[in-house]
Amino acid sequence: MTRILKTFISAAALTLGLSASANAYQPTPDVYVVFFEADWCGPCKIVEPRLTEALQNLRDPMIEFVPIDISGGKGDLNAHAVFDRGIVQQYNMWMGVTGFAAIIDGDTKRTMGCVNMTYDAKAMAMHIRNLQNAARNNQQSFDLTCPEPNNI
Numbered sequence: 016m017t018r019i020l021k022t023f024i025s026a027a028a029l030t031l032g033l034s035a036s037a038n039a040y041q042p043t044p045d046v047y048v049v050f051f052e053a054d055w056c057g058p059c060k061i062v063e064p065r066l067t068e069a070l071q072n073l074r075d076p077m078i079e080f081v082p083i084d085i086s087g088g089k090g091d092l093n094a095h096a097v098f099d100r101g102i103v104q105q106y107n108m109w110m111g112v113t114g115f116a117a118i119i120d121g122d123t124k125r126t127m128g129c130v131n132m133t134y135d136a137k138a139m140a141m142h143i144r145n146l147q148n149a150a151r152n153n154q155q156s157f158d159l160t161c162p163e164p165n166n167i
Contacts, residue, residue, distance in 0.1 A: 043121045044079040046147045047100055050116040051109055054086040058114030061132040066116055069130075069139035078147060079121070085113065108164040115162055118143055120150040128158025 050066060052059040070080055081100060083093050097106040101124050105117055115131040127146040130139045142160075149156050 042077075045075075045077040045121050045150050046127065046143070047079050047081050047102060047119045047121060048116050048143060049081045049083055049102060049105060049119055051083050051085070051113045053084060053113045056113040058132045062114055062116065062130070065132075065134065065136040065139055066130065068136035069143060072136070072140050073144060075147070077121075078143065085111065109162065111165045112162050115160075117161060118146045122150070123153075125150075125156075126161060127156040129161035131160060131162075133160075 048066070048070065050063070052063065066080075070078065079100075081096050081102070083096060083106065085093070093106070097103050100121075102119055104124070105119060105126055109117070115129050117129050118127045119125065120127055127150055128142065130142055134142065142158075146156055146158065
């Protein structure tokens with residue numbers, strides 16, 4: 016009975032746009048900041064500390080950081096991360112492309128824009144906040160900073 020109840024509550028939470036943790040339900044974030052990285056990626060070593068600083072400065076619980084590490088042996092973690100958040104399209108589009116973070120609307124799952132090594136931490140924070148505000152207001156973004164999709 017407990018298993019059935021937990022399954023029902025989890026399904027209800029997903030229907031309502033909530034994500035379930037052990038005992039608490041959290042609303043869907045405004046945006047996901049999805050960082051595509053790999054151990055061997057040179058630009059990642061520039062982007063990662065800047066992105067960390069930007070997110071620490073924003074300190075916003077409605078911005079969720081999602082690392083996607085395509086280094087060997089991380090497939091299960093990546094699968095859970097993308098399926099749980101409904102961002103499979105972006106994962107498939109950029110699988111194998113690294114060194115940037117995509118900002119994805121938490122509700123619509125649209126890619127709002129990206130940040131890469133051309134941004135310093137302050138510019139990243141400002142860009143993420145602007146895209147978050149556009150997502151909250153259900154506005155389109157005409158950001159051209161995202162890389163081309165992979166050709167796999």
